[in-house]
Amino acid sequence: MADEEKFDAVVVGAGPAGTAAAITMAKAGLQVALLERGPKPGSKNVMGGILYNHYLEEIVGDDWKQAPLERPIIEERRWVMTPSAVIGLDYKNLRNRSHPHSYSVLRARFDAWFAEQAEKAGAMVVPETVVERLIVKNGRVIGVGTGRGDDLYAEVTVVCEGIGLGTGLLENTVIDGRPLRRKLRPNEVALAFKEIMDLDPGLIEERFNCESGEGCTVECFGDSTMGMSGFMFIYTNHDTLSVGGGALLSEFNQTLRSPNDVMEHFKKHPAIKPLLRGAETVEFLAHLIPEGGYRGIPKVHGPGYLVCGDAAMLSNPVHREGSNLAMESGRFAGETVIHAKEMGDFSERRLAEYRGKLDHSWVMADMKKYDKAVPLLEHNPQMLTKYPVVLDQALDEFFRVDGTSKWDKQKKILKMVRKEGMFKMGWDTVKALWAMK
Numbered sequence: 171m172a173d174e175e176k177f178d179a180v181v182v183g184a185g186p187a188g189t190a191a192a193i194t195m196a197k198a199g200l201q202v203a204l205l206e207r208g209p210k211p212g213s214k215n216v217m218g219g220i221l222y223n224h225y226l227e228e229i230v231g232d233d234w235k236q237a238p239l240e241r242p243i244i245e246e247r248r249w250v251m252t253p254s255a256v257i258g259l260d261y262k263n264l265r266n267r268s269h270p271h272s273y274s275v276l277r278a279r280f281d282a283w284f285a286e287q288a289e290k291a292g293a294m295v296v297p298e299t300v301v302e303r304l305i306v307k308n309g310r311v312i313g314v315g316t317g318r319g320d321d322l323y324a325e326v327t328v329v330c331e332g333i334g335l336g337t338g339l340l341e342n343t344v345i346d347g348r349p350l351r352r353k354l355r356p357n358e359v360a361l362a363f364k365e366i367m368d369l370d371p372g373l374i375e376e377r378f379n380c381e382s383g384e385g386c387t388v389e390c391f392g393d394s395t396m397g398m399s400g401f402m403f404i405y406t407n408h409d410t411l412s413v414g415g416g417a418l419l420s421e422f423n424q425t426l427r428s429p430n431d432v433m434e435h436f437k438k439h440p441a442i443k444p445l446l447r448g449a450e451t452v453e454f455l456a457h458l459i460p461e462g463g464y465r466g467i468p469k470v471h472g473p474g475y476l477v478c479g480d481a482a483m484l485s486n487p488v489h490r491e492g493s494n495l496a497m498e499s500g501r502f503a504g505e506t507v508i509h510a511k512e513m514g515d516f517s518e519r520r521l522a523e524y525r526g527k528l529d530h531s532w533v534m535a536d537m538k539k540y541d542k543a544v545p546l547l548e549h550n551p552q553m554l555t556k557y558p559v560v561l562d563q564a565l566d567e568f569f570r571v572d573g574t575s576k577w578d579k580q581k582k583i584l585k586m587v588r589k590e591g592m593f594k595m596g597w598d599t600v601k602a603l604w605a606m607k
């Protein structure tokens with residue numbers, strides 16, 4: 171890389187956000203550099219992960235069909251667990267066979283492919299390059315300093331570094347006496363982890379009741395995380411399972427549990443163990459997920475810079491969405507820079523168009539809607555501890571045939587539920603997850 175090279179945009183990080191931004195701009199003929207610290211895009215990246223093809227199609231068109239996707243998701247299972255029971259909501263949508271909207275993916279494969287699309291579109295993709303600092307001059311970000319000793323200059327720097335907790339560029343860059351993002355609190359991030367486990371494709375299909383090539387998700391709440399705010403998952407890939415989960419970092423700190431404790435606890439659950447029998451762990455990965463909600467979103471545009479994806483705290487853990495918010499925000503950032511270039515105006519005011527695009531889209535609508543969801547769980551641990559047990563007891567009563575009249579059973583169940591305040595909690599939950607504006 172030549173010193174003092176000036177691009178229209180330098181993008182930091184070849185995750186879903188950065189690559190989406192780079193493709194969008196490169197397709198419009200802008201000079202774009204996409205910098206990635208990993209030896210290859212994706213090599214350091216972690217996701218459960220379910221990817222939503224709609225957003226991919228918006229960026230690469232029909233080429234999305236060539237992406238290295240694992241299995242289309244035909245069935246979604248949500249399980250509430252107690253130590254000895256599972257209460258499930260299983261939804262098998264056979265129309266997903268002809269119109270899938272989500273696929274399991276392995277990020278090491280997917281991100282590498284996605285970055286290739288950026289390269290094909292004309293972006294300069296530079297792996298093995300750590301961006302060590304944003305270069306600020308006269309209160310404006312004018313480029314980046316890399317671990318290779320090069321400085322790269324650009325009209326706009328698009329920061330897509332992921333959550334970047336502690337060592338991140340946003341937290342360590344100061345303009346007008348303020349960091350670009352404040353330090354995150356431990357209850358604003360989830361510590362997430364997963365194992366990739368080898369399993370024969372035929373066995374995957376048999377155990378998860380899938381047709382050949384089709385996939386299923388299993389997400390487990392309650393006892394699965396030892397009662398912490400979060401969930402565990404199993405996602406079916408072609409010949410592996412992604413098994414993992416996450417919970418608020420603050421709760422790991424309070425309980426002194428490790429991800430390994432939670433993982434082993436989950437894998438040993440009597441309903442999970444048979445699903446994993448004979449599967450061999452080939453990789454262990456861990457990462458952080460932003461869960462600060464709408465209120466946790468930092469300033470996403472400023473003089474000479476835009477912030478997308480996890481770096482901007484855009485994630486919706488309730489619906490296990492993050493990659494799509496990353497791609498959509500990356501695309502919006504790309505469009506904003508294209509527009510700025512057309513106008514010959516890269517001022518902060520012009521770059522504010524990016525915030526406007528987010529505000530008028532489903533991205534901010536969803537961020538606002540679920541703003542209170544994580545705190546609701548955090549402040550009501552009984553939702554993942556006591557209530558599943560009460561529900562388990564109520565269902566045991568309902569299904570058990572034991573000489574008690576159904577009227578007596580009904581009374582017993584109502585008494586149990588009322589005693590624990592579950593009606594009020596149920597209403598509060600509906601308000602927080604469904605009805606809240």
Ligand SMILES: Cc1cc2nc3c(=O)[nH]c(=O)nc-3n(C[C@H](O)[C@H](O)[C@H](O)COP(=O)(O)OP(=O)(O)OC[C@H]3O[C@@H](n4cnc5c(N)ncnc54)[C@H](O)[C@@H]3O)c2cc1C
Nearest residue numbers: 183185186187207218219220301332362479480492493496
């Ligand atoms: C365990 C787990 C499960 C998840 N499951 C799902 C799921 O099922 N569905 C879903 O939609 N989302 C899921 N997510 C969330 C999703 O992974 C993120 O929302 C998404 O990856 C955010 O994309 P991003 O591009 O903003 O950041 P990232 O994917 O974190 O990408 C950031 C990129 O920047 C690079 N980088 C960082 N710092 C630098 C630097 N200084 N210099 C150069 N490069 C740098 C990194 O190497 C990386 O490539 C999950 C996350 C985790 C951890």
